[in-house]
Amino acid sequence: MRYPDVVVVGSGVIGAACAEALSAAGAGVTVLDRGPLGAGTSAAGEGNVLVSDKGPGPELDLALASLRRWPALLDELGVDVEWDAKGGLVVATGDEAAKALLGFAADQRPEGVDARVVTPDEAHEREPHLTPAVVAAVHYPQDAQLQPVLVTKALLAAVRRRGGTLRPGVRATGLRRRDDRVVAVRTAGGDVPCGIVVNACGPWSGEVSAAFGAPITVLPRRGVILVTAALPPTVRHKVYDADYVGAVASGDADLQISTVVESTAGGTVLIGSSRQRVGFDDSIRVEVLRALARRAVGLFPVLADVPVVRAYGGFRPYAPDHLPVVGADPRCAGLWHATGHEGAGIGLAAATGRLLTELVTGAEPHLDPTPFRVDRPGVLG
Amino acid sequence: MRITVDGEPHDVPPGRTIAGVLIAAGRSSWRTTRNGDRPRGVFCGIGVCFDCLVVVNGVPDVRACLRYPADGDVVRTQHGAELPT
Amino acid sequence: MRVVVVGGGPAGLAAADAAVRAGAEVVLVDSEPWPGGQYHRGTPQRVDSRVRHLASSTVWAVEGLRLHVRRGPADSPHRTPHVLDADAVVLATGAHDRVVPFPGWDLPGVYTAGAAQALAKGQGVAVGTRVVVSGTGPFLLPVAESLVRVGTQVLEVLEANAFSTWARYPHTLANVGKLGELARYAGVLGRHRIPVRTRAAVVAAHGDDRVTAVTVARLRPDWSVVDGTRRRVAVDAVCVGHGFTPRLELAVGLGCRLVDGFVAVDATGATSVPGVYAAGEVTGIGGADLAAAEGAVAGSAAARAPEPPIAAMRAVRRGRRFAMALVAAHPVGGGRHGWLLADTVVCRCEEVTAHDLDVALDRGAADVRTLKLASRAGLGLCQGRVCGREVADLAAARLGHPLPDADAFHRRPLATPLRLGELADTPLLPEEDL
Structure with a gap:
C-alpha cells in the first residue's frame, strides 16, 4: 500500500532510521537537512549501542528492542559500519559505588539484560591495563559499538535506493497547513508537499518545532570526547566507571563526567564523556578536558604518557524527563516527532525508526509507545 | 653530550635535534608505520607531520625533528603504535 | 596591559618588540628554544630584555584570551604548565610547507623544502649528497643555496610554474628589494652550474626503503605531465615544496574569521575577534620582511601605542603587493592530481x-x-x-x-598533542608569578 509522502527533517541517525523504516514500508520519503547529511550530533559521538547504562523502564525496553533489530537491519543495509559486539565492563573503585553497581545489575537482569558480575581478577583478565583499585565489576556482553557516521550514511543510502530523495543544505523554515493538517514543509527553496512531517532534528528539535508552530521542549547538553594517538590493543571493552548511570539520568547544569574508555577500529582510544548544559556554546573548556583526562588515567594508568591528539564535542538532545520523544503531535495532524534520545540515539535508532513507522502506518507497535508520547508533561511547550 | 640510539652511542653537538643526529649519522629512517610496516624518517622537519617519531626513555610518539636530546637519553626506533613503558 | 605574542619568527619578534616599546608588558611564547623561527634558523635573534620570553613553549589550547602553555622538551610528558591571561594576543604562528602528493613521496629521503632548510641552516646537516629541489615559489632558491652551503650537490631546481609571470610585476619586485635577493641566488646557482628549469617537476620518487631516484617531467601550465618527457634521475634525497599552509589552530580556536584560508586582518593587524591580532604568514604568504612589518604594526596596535608605526604600515602595503604577485605567479595546478x-x-x-x-x-x-x-x-x-x-x-x-565543510580540517581545539597525564595535571588558572 502507498502512504502519503513523508518529509523527514534532520538527517542524523534518528532521521535516517525513520526515513529508512518509512521507505521500507512503502512511503515516498524526502530527507531535508540544513547542513551536510548526518553531520550533527550523530557525527560527534562514540557510536554506543548500550544496555548496560539503562535501568528498568521504557528506555531499556527501547534499547533491548533496538539491540534485537540492529543485526538484521545492518544485514539488510549490507555495508560495513564497524559493528563491534565488544561488550561493556563497568567497574567500581569504591565500596559505595560497588554496592550501587551490583544492585543496579540485579535490577537489570530480570528485564533481559545480560549483566554478569565478575571478580576484580576476572576484570583484569579482560582488561589487563585496568587500575588495580577495582573492587567490583559487571560484564555486559550485549553492549556494542558501531561507526555512527557510516551507519547514518548506510541508512540514507537505502532510502535513496528505494527512490527517496536526500536534500542536504535545505533548511525547513515552517509548515504549510490546511484545516490543521500538514500539506507541505516550507523551505527557502520553496514548499515541499507532503502529508507527513517527521521532526528528527536532535538538539535543534525544539527550535524547529517552534518554527513549525508546535513547540516541544528538547534541549541541548554539551558532550566532549578526547581521542588518543593510535595504540596497540590496550582497551578491549567499553569500560565505564560505575558512576556512569547516575549522570545520564540527571539534569544538573554543572559539569558531570562519567568515564567511558574504549578503543576504535583505527586503534585510537576514545575517552568520554562529559555532560554540561551550556546551550549551543561549542568553545573548548580546559576544565572539561582535564576532568576527562583525570578519570581516564584513573581507570587506565598506562594512558598517562599517551598523546591526546584531538578533542571534539557535540550536543545531545534531551527532554526534561530524559526519555525520547517518539509520536504524533496532538496539535497538528501529520506532524510527528522523533527526538530527545540524549546520548543514546545511535543505539536506540533502529527501534525508534521501526516504532515511528508502526505508529505512522497504524501497524501494531512492537513495544508500548505510551512513555514516549509527545503530549506528556514537560514536553509540550 | 652523548645519547644512544638503538643501542649505538652518538655524540650530540650543541643545537642538534635527534633527527639531526640521525641524519648526520647517515640514517634516513627510524620508524615503521602501523599498517604497512613502511620505513619513515623526517619529512616536514618542523613538527607538523609526525613522521619522524622515536621512543625516548620509554616514551613513544616523540618528534625527533623537534626534540633536543638530553645527555644520556635512550632513543630507539618506534615500531608502529607503541605503549609507553 | 599585557600582550602575549605567540610565535618567535620575524612577525612575532617584531610584534613583541613593538609592543614592549609601546609600554606593554609582553610575553613571547615560542615553541623553539632560540628566537628566530623558521626563517632565522641558525642565527638566533635578540629579544628585548623587557620581554618575558617563554622558549620551548607550546600553546596547546586557548579559552578566549587565556592561553594554556606547556614548556619543556618537545613531546616530553614532563613539561611545565603555564596559564597566561592576556589583554591582547598577537598570533604569529607562521606556516609550514605545503607538499602535494606524488607516487613515492612517503619514502624516506623525500623531504619538504622547509625540512631541508631547517636541517641545513639550523644544524649544518645535509639531507643528502645528490639532491633535486622541486616545487613552486621563490623559497626553492634559498633552499638550494642552503643545501649547497652544507656540501650537497644540487642536481637541478625545478619550478612547476613559469617565472615569466613575474615580468608583469617588475616594480613590485624592485619595491620590496627582491631583485637583489634573486640576483644573489642566481649567482650562487650559476657558480655551481645548477640548472633551474621551469614548467618541470618531480612527479614520482622511487626506491624500496629510501629514495634512490626520481622521475622528472615537463609540465603543462595546469601541471599535467607532457607525454614523453619523463626522465629518471638518480638521487639520495629530494626536497619538495608547493607553497605554504598557514598554522591556523589557535586562530580558529579563538574564532577568527578566515578569508581564502588565511586569518583576515585589518590595516592594524586586528582579526575579527576583539583583542586578537595576527601577523606574518598566518595572514598570507609574503616572506620575512613583510612578516616583520606586519608584526610591528600588530604589536603596536595590540599594545595601543599612541603613534601608528607609519614606516611599518608603508612596508606592509608594499609587501602585500608582492604577496599578491606571489600568489598569482605560483599557483598549484589541478593537473597534479594526474600524478x-x-x-x-x-x-x-x-x-x-x-x-x-x-x-x-x-x-x-x-x-x-x-x-x-x-x-x-x-x-x-x-x-x-x-x-x-x-x-x-x-x-x-x-x-x-x-x-561544503572544507574548513573542517582546520578545526583542532587541541592545537598540539599533549600527554593525557599532562592534561590531567593542567592548572585552570594563571599562576601567580606572572
Missing part, C-alpha cells in the same frame, strides 16, 4: 591511498567529516595538517564541486 597512482599514499599518517579515497567517495562521502571517517584520511597524529588541503581538493576535483 597520483591508485596506490599512492595521500594521508601519510593513516596510509590512506588515492584508491581508498575514491572508494569512500563512491560510497557517497560528500563532505569532509564523512570522508575522514570513511577513509581515515586526516584522522592520524598530524590531524590533517599535511593532507587536509589535498584531500579536500582531490575530493572536490573528483566530485566536481567543493566540499
Whole structure:
C-alpha cells in the first residue's frame, strides 16, 4: 500500500532510521537537512549501542528492542559500519559505588539484560591495563559499538535506493497547513508537499518545532570526547566507571563526567564523556578536558604518557524527563516527532525508526509507545 | 653530550635535534608505520607531520625533528603504535 | 596591559618588540628554544630584555584570551604548565610547507623544502649528497643555496610554474628589494652550474626503503605531465615544496574569521575577534620582511601605542603587493592530481591511498567529516595538517564541486598533542608569578 509522502527533517541517525523504516514500508520519503547529511550530533559521538547504562523502564525496553533489530537491519543495509559486539565492563573503585553497581545489575537482569558480575581478577583478565583499585565489576556482553557516521550514511543510502530523495543544505523554515493538517514543509527553496512531517532534528528539535508552530521542549547538553594517538590493543571493552548511570539520568547544569574508555577500529582510544548544559556554546573548556583526562588515567594508568591528539564535542538532545520523544503531535495532524534520545540515539535508532513507522502506518507497535508520547508533561511547550 | 640510539652511542653537538643526529649519522629512517610496516624518517622537519617519531626513555610518539636530546637519553626506533613503558 | 605574542619568527619578534616599546608588558611564547623561527634558523635573534620570553613553549589550547602553555622538551610528558591571561594576543604562528602528493613521496629521503632548510641552516646537516629541489615559489632558491652551503650537490631546481609571470610585476619586485635577493641566488646557482628549469617537476620518487631516484617531467601550465618527457634521475634525497599552509589552530580556536584560508586582518593587524591580532604568514604568504612589518604594526596596535608605526604600515602595503604577485605567479595546478597512482599514499599518517579515497567517495562521502571517517584520511597524529588541503581538493576535483565543510580540517581545539597525564595535571588558572 502507498502512504502519503513523508518529509523527514534532520538527517542524523534518528532521521535516517525513520526515513529508512518509512521507505521500507512503502512511503515516498524526502530527507531535508540544513547542513551536510548526518553531520550533527550523530557525527560527534562514540557510536554506543548500550544496555548496560539503562535501568528498568521504557528506555531499556527501547534499547533491548533496538539491540534485537540492529543485526538484521545492518544485514539488510549490507555495508560495513564497524559493528563491534565488544561488550561493556563497568567497574567500581569504591565500596559505595560497588554496592550501587551490583544492585543496579540485579535490577537489570530480570528485564533481559545480560549483566554478569565478575571478580576484580576476572576484570583484569579482560582488561589487563585496568587500575588495580577495582573492587567490583559487571560484564555486559550485549553492549556494542558501531561507526555512527557510516551507519547514518548506510541508512540514507537505502532510502535513496528505494527512490527517496536526500536534500542536504535545505533548511525547513515552517509548515504549510490546511484545516490543521500538514500539506507541505516550507523551505527557502520553496514548499515541499507532503502529508507527513517527521521532526528528527536532535538538539535543534525544539527550535524547529517552534518554527513549525508546535513547540516541544528538547534541549541541548554539551558532550566532549578526547581521542588518543593510535595504540596497540590496550582497551578491549567499553569500560565505564560505575558512576556512569547516575549522570545520564540527571539534569544538573554543572559539569558531570562519567568515564567511558574504549578503543576504535583505527586503534585510537576514545575517552568520554562529559555532560554540561551550556546551550549551543561549542568553545573548548580546559576544565572539561582535564576532568576527562583525570578519570581516564584513573581507570587506565598506562594512558598517562599517551598523546591526546584531538578533542571534539557535540550536543545531545534531551527532554526534561530524559526519555525520547517518539509520536504524533496532538496539535497538528501529520506532524510527528522523533527526538530527545540524549546520548543514546545511535543505539536506540533502529527501534525508534521501526516504532515511528508502526505508529505512522497504524501497524501494531512492537513495544508500548505510551512513555514516549509527545503530549506528556514537560514536553509540550 | 652523548645519547644512544638503538643501542649505538652518538655524540650530540650543541643545537642538534635527534633527527639531526640521525641524519648526520647517515640514517634516513627510524620508524615503521602501523599498517604497512613502511620505513619513515623526517619529512616536514618542523613538527607538523609526525613522521619522524622515536621512543625516548620509554616514551613513544616523540618528534625527533623537534626534540633536543638530553645527555644520556635512550632513543630507539618506534615500531608502529607503541605503549609507553 | 599585557600582550602575549605567540610565535618567535620575524612577525612575532617584531610584534613583541613593538609592543614592549609601546609600554606593554609582553610575553613571547615560542615553541623553539632560540628566537628566530623558521626563517632565522641558525642565527638566533635578540629579544628585548623587557620581554618575558617563554622558549620551548607550546600553546596547546586557548579559552578566549587565556592561553594554556606547556614548556619543556618537545613531546616530553614532563613539561611545565603555564596559564597566561592576556589583554591582547598577537598570533604569529607562521606556516609550514605545503607538499602535494606524488607516487613515492612517503619514502624516506623525500623531504619538504622547509625540512631541508631547517636541517641545513639550523644544524649544518645535509639531507643528502645528490639532491633535486622541486616545487613552486621563490623559497626553492634559498633552499638550494642552503643545501649547497652544507656540501650537497644540487642536481637541478625545478619550478612547476613559469617565472615569466613575474615580468608583469617588475616594480613590485624592485619595491620590496627582491631583485637583489634573486640576483644573489642566481649567482650562487650559476657558480655551481645548477640548472633551474621551469614548467618541470618531480612527479614520482622511487626506491624500496629510501629514495634512490626520481622521475622528472615537463609540465603543462595546469601541471599535467607532457607525454614523453619523463626522465629518471638518480638521487639520495629530494626536497619538495608547493607553497605554504598557514598554522591556523589557535586562530580558529579563538574564532577568527578566515578569508581564502588565511586569518583576515585589518590595516592594524586586528582579526575579527576583539583583542586578537595576527601577523606574518598566518595572514598570507609574503616572506620575512613583510612578516616583520606586519608584526610591528600588530604589536603596536595590540599594545595601543599612541603613534601608528607609519614606516611599518608603508612596508606592509608594499609587501602585500608582492604577496599578491606571489600568489598569482605560483599557483598549484589541478593537473597534479594526474600524478597520483591508485596506490599512492595521500594521508601519510593513516596510509590512506588515492584508491581508498575514491572508494569512500563512491560510497557517497560528500563532505569532509564523512570522508575522514570513511577513509581515515586526516584522522592520524598530524590531524590533517599535511593532507587536509589535498584531500579536500582531490575530493572536490573528483566530485566536481567543493566540499561544503572544507574548513573542517582546520578545526583542532587541541592545537598540539599533549600527554593525557599532562592534561590531567593542567592548572585552570594563571599562576601567580606572572
